[in-house]
Amino acid sequence: MARYLLKRIFYMILTLLIVATVTFFLMKLMPGSPYANEAKMTLTQRQIMDQQYGLNKPIWQQYLIYIAGMLHGDFGTSFQYSNQPVASLIGARLGASVQLGLQALILGVVLGVIAGAIAAMRQGTWVDSTATVISILGKSVPNFVLAVLLQYYIGLKLGWFPIAGWGQFSQTIMPTIALAVGPFAETARFIRTSMVDTLSSDYIELGKAKGLSRMEVIRKHAMRNSMIPLVTLIGPYAVALMTGSMVIENIFNVPGIGEQFVKSILTNDYPTIMGITMVYCIGLVVILLITDIVYGLIDPRIRLDESEA
Amino acid sequence: MPEERILDVKNLKIDFHTYAGEVKAIRNVSFHLNKGETLAIVGESGSGKSVTTRSIIGLLARNAQIEGGEINFHGKNLLELPEKEMQKIRGNEISMIFQDPMTSLDPTMKIGQQIAEPLIKHKGASKKEAWAKALEMMKAVGIPNAEERINQYPHQFSGGMRQRIVIAIALICEPEILLADEPTTALDVTVQAEILDLMKDLQKRVKTSIIFITHDLGVVAGMADRVAVMYAGEFLEFGGVDEIFYDPQHPYTWGLINSMPTLNSDILESIPGTPPNLLDPPKGDPFAPRNKYAMRIDVERKPPFFKVTDTHYAATWLLAPGAPKVDPPAEIVRRWKKYDLMKQEDKLPKIK
Numbered sequence: 229m230a231r232y233l234l235k236r237i238f239y240m241i242l243t244l245l246i247v248a249t250v251t252f253f254l255m256k257l258m259p260g261s262p263y264a265n266e267a268k269m270t271l272t273q274r275q276i277m278d279q280q281y282g283l284n285k286p287i288w289q290q291y292l293i294y295i296a297g298m299l300h301g302d303f304g305t306s307f308q309y310s311n312q313p314v315a316s317l318i319g320a321r322l323g324a325s326v327q328l329g330l331q332a333l334i335l336g337v338v339l340g341v342i343a344g345a346i347a348a349m350r351q352g353t354w355v356d357s358t359a360t361v362i363s364i365l366g367k368s369v370p371n372f373v374l375a376v377l378l379q380y381y382i383g384l385k386l387g388w389f390p391i392a393g394w395g396q397f398s399q400t401i402m403p404t405i406a407l408a409v410g411p412f413a414e415t416a417r418f419i420r421t422s423m424v425d426t427l428s429s430d431y432i433e434l435g436k437a438k439g440l441s442r443m444e445v446i447r448k449h450a451m452r453n454s455m456i457p458l459v460t461l462i463g464p465y466a467v468a469l470m471t472g473s474m475v476i477e478n479i480f481n482v483p484g485i486g487e488q489f490v491k492s493i494l495t496n497d498y499p500t501i502m503g504i505t506m507v508y509c510i511g512l513v514v515i516l517l518i519t520d521i522v523y524g525l526i527d528p529r530i531r532l533d534e535s536e537a
Numbered sequence: 538m539p540e541e542r543i544l545d546v547k548n549l550k551i552d553f554h555t556y557a558g559e560v561k562a563i564r565n566v567s568f569h570l571n572k573g574e575t576l577a578i579v580g581e582s583g584s585g586k587s588v589t590t591r592s593i594i595g596l597l598a599r600n601a602q603i604e605g606g607e608i609n610f611h612g613k614n615l616l617e618l619p620e621k622e623m624q625k626i627r628g629n630e631i632s633m634i635f636q637d638p639m640t641s642l643d644p645t646m647k648i649g650q651q652i653a654e655p656l657i658k659h660k661g662a663s664k665k666e667a668w669a670k671a672l673e674m675m676k677a678v679g680i681p682n683a684e685e686r687i688n689q690y691p692h693q694f695s696g697g698m699r700q701r702i703v704i705a706i707a708l709i710c711e712p713e714i715l716l717a718d719e720p721t722t723a724l725d726v727t728v729q730a731e732i733l734d735l736m737k738d739l740q741k742r743v744k745t746s747i748i749f750i751t752h753d754l755g756v757v758a759g760m761a762d763r764v765a766v767m768y769a770g771e772f773l774e775f776g777g778v779d780e781i782f783y784d785p786q787h788p789y790t791w792g793l794i795n796s797m798p799t800l801n802s803d804i805l806e807s808i809p810g811t812p813p814n815l816l817d818p819p820k821g822d823p824f825a826p827r828n829k830y831a832m833r834i835d836v837e838r839k840p841p842f843f844k845v846t847d848t849h850y851a852a853t854w855l856l857a858p859g860a861p862k863v864d865p866p867a868e869i870v871r872r873w874k875k876y877d878l879m880k881q882e883d884k885l886p887k888i889k
Contacts, residue, residue: 430640436596437635438655438706439628448654449643456645527645528690 236520240513247509248298248502252291255501262307262496281307294502303506304499308492314503318485322507324394325477325484329470331400332407337462339408340415345454347416348423349446359416366413372475375406379479392481403480407473411465418461423454456527463519467511471504543713543746544570544593549606551588551597560815562588562601564770570714575740575747577761577778579754579793583812585770586750590716592616593748594633595623610714629659632707633716637723638699642691648675649687652705659710674705677742678735697728704735708743715740715747721756733760754797758782763848766790769812769823776849783876785869786843786851788831789824795866806866822853830855830863 263269263277278284282293297304303314340363347359383391383402390399426432427450435445477487485504492500524530551563563585570576578586591597593608593615608615610631615623627633632655635641643651652674653667662670668687675683678701691699700720707715717736721729733756740747749760757764758778765775766789774787785791792808810827813819819826825835834840834854843856854860864870 430635430637431643433596434633434635434641434703434706435643435654437594437627437633439624439626439658440654441624444658449646452645453643529644529692 236517240517243513244506244509245295248295248506249291251502251505252294253287255498256287256290258493258496260496262498264495294499298502298506303503306492306497306500308495308497308500314499317488317500318503318507321483321485321488322471324482325486326470328400328403328407328473328477328482328484329466329468331404333411333462333466333469335404336408336411337415337458340412341419341455341458343412344416344419345423345446345451347420348427348454349442351424351427356420359420363413363416363420366409367417369409371406371409371473372479374409375403375476375479378402378406392479394480394482399480403476403482406476406480407469411462411469414461414465415458418458419454422457423450426450426454429453452526456523459519459523459526463515464512467508467515471508471511540571540574542569543572543610544748545607545609546589546593547607547609549589549592549608550604551585551592552602552604553598554600554602558816561818562770562815563592564815564818566606566767566770566772568765568772568775570746570748571763572713573740573744573746574762575749575760577749577751577757577764578767579751579757579764580767581752581812584767586752586767587718589767590633590718590748590750593714594627594631594716595620596627596633625659628655628707628712629710630712631714631716632710632712634700634703634707634718634720636719638696638703639723641703642699644691647688647690648694648702651691652687652702652709655706655710670709671705674709675702677739678702678705678708679731680705696724697731700724700728700732701735704732704739708739708745711743712745715745717747717749719751720749722751722753729756736760754782754793766793769818770815771823772852773822773824774849774851774853776845776851779876779879780846780849783872783879784845784849785872786845786849786856787824787853788828788855788865790851791865791869792827794872795868799868806868830865832861 260266262281262283263274266274269277275284282290285293294304301315303318306312306314306317309317343359343362347356350356379391379402382388389401390396391402393399427446432445432449435449436442440448471485473484474486474490476482477484478490481487485507488500489504491497492504546569547567549563549566550561553560553562566585566589568576578589580586588597588601592601592603593610595615595618597603603616606616610626613622615626618626642648649668649671652671653662653664656662656667656670657664672683672687675687680686680698680701686693691702694702704720720736721732724732736747737760739745749757751757761778763775764778764781766773766781766787768789774781774785774790776784781790782794785794789808792806796806796808798805808827813823813826819836820839821837822828822831822835822840825831828835832854838854840852840854840857842850842852844850845856855863865873
């Protein structure tokens with residue numbers, strides 16, 4: 229297990245380096261510059277500014293400086309907010325995104341599992357068809373469309389929840405719903421397929437032959453086995469949700485990291501773009517590692533393979 | 538002494554609803570099971586063996602429809618029993634073993650829990666009692682290091698060991714009837730023999746009656762007291778195991794026995810043709826189209842069961858008074874002669 233973990237951590241670091249490199253050079257290919265009124269700047273002003281931010285050096289040197297800093301835990305300072313370190317900028321904004329993401333993930337996955345399981349148990353009936361249509365809609369309607377609809381009908385017309393803003397729990401409800409639709413649809417579809425598969429397996433038949441009722445068979449034998457493939461799905465979803473949705477945070481005016489990401493791209497705030505990308509990427513590799521460990525906990529077959537590896 | 542009938546199936550008819558139409562899978566099947574005996578149901582794939590046994594335990598596919606008949610068990614017709622009552626019988630008084638031990642066990646549940654489950658469900662045993670009994674069962678079915686292995690998962694066991702576990706699950710409540718649906722088909726030949734020995738041994742200890750489904754006549758010879766030959770959803774012949782093996786009467790049974798490989802056979806005999814389409818079952822003897830001894834009446838009218846002995850019946854017009862004498866395959870004639878010899882020398886085992 230220790231050897232396996234070491235190997236995994238080595239690959240995680242390698243992945244992060246590759247992502248940092250690719251992002252860095254792609255970012256430099258973006259048009260524009262970090263300066264707000266570039267057109268009015270004189271050449272000298274520009275040279276002074278470039279020197280101050282280290283933008284006058286060749287790109288490969290800038291790259292090496294950035295990577296060296298990153299390896300020391302220094303993500304640089306934001307261009308946009310004068311002299312605020314990127315790390316503290318992200319730290320201040322991550323909280324809102326994580327809260328929203330977790331709420332959406334829990335809501336979406338729990339409802340998705342229930343809907344998927346019911347659809348599988350009622351396979352071929354109207355319940356199943358309805359669940360399928362809802363999950364296709366949920367997957368294909370963009371969440372910002374839903375967000376706007378929620379704002380208009382629930383927020384404005386009915387006035388149940390505040391339309392936007394951040395600070396009270398009631399303000400998190402509509403963005404949570406908008407964000408939860410994706411994972412809900414995906415989970416429902418996934419669980420349905422997996423459950424239909426499980427329900428037709430021999431051990432379910434044996435469960436019935438033991439005299440268990442339908443609900444007992446599903447609770448004791450079908451649920452856990454149907455959930456196994458879900459673990460792979462949830463990991464990346466969790467990261468994507470918790471590192472913020474640019475669009476949803478913008479629409480609901482949530483001071484999250486996604487909203488910050490959009491701002492930093494629009495202003496060519498290079499250190500912030502890099503910083504947020506790295507946060508997303510670190511989250512992803514860590515979650516993938518956790519996913520693999522959780523996989524082993526749920527499925528004994530994988531547990532053994534790991535200890536042998 | 539009259540045999541006590543533990544299960545009595547009368548005129549069972551089962552259809553399957555498919556897109557192509559009604560498949561008449563089981564067509565008027567009657568048989569009984571005596572207490573403590575092993576009844577083998579033999580027949581090729583699709584003949585309705587599994588459907589027949591599954592109907593006993595009430596585990597038919599969703600598109601199956603029982604069109605008629607009775608399955609009597611302890612004075613109750615199982616076909617009319619509500620689901621709640623059936624659950625009390627399943628795994629308790631009647632249990633079942635399936636064909637493929639590799640997929641019969643829940644991959645994410647400990648073996649001990651899986652064996653203990655029926656006991657907790659039916660006898661209200663505590664978890665501790667049930668696990669103690671599960672351990673006992675694991676030892677009884679011959680799983681070494683049972684104390685340690687009770688906490689393991691199915692993937693840590695071989696196919697043969699898994700089938701032993703499935704048998705332990707089926708027998709933990711000491712059922713009166715065990716339905717075994719090709720329990721050794723998926724296993725290696727050497728393991729097959731071990732499993733069959735185990736089943737015979739446990740049958741004596743638990744005093745259970747067995748319905749054993751197989752397409753392997755070799756397995757039947759060593760296992761069964763009585764044999765029923767099934768074809769295209771009907772029984773064609775049934776009798777004591779020696780009566781079927783040494784005095785077969787129906788041409789289909791001849792074909793089955795003739796296609797068993799023997800040490801002296803150079804070529805492997807087979808029955809030409811395919812079973813009839815049960816969307817539109819034949820009027821007469823269902824085997825007639827593949828039967829080289831068939832007469833016109835075989836196609837036109839279904840033969841009734843003709844009595845050979847008190848225990849041996851066959852549904853073929855060849856047994857009707859005045860039917861022409863035919864020459865069965867050489868292997869069958871050899872068996873008939875051997876049977877006569879055994880009768881003369883009175884070496885025939887007494888059939889229950």
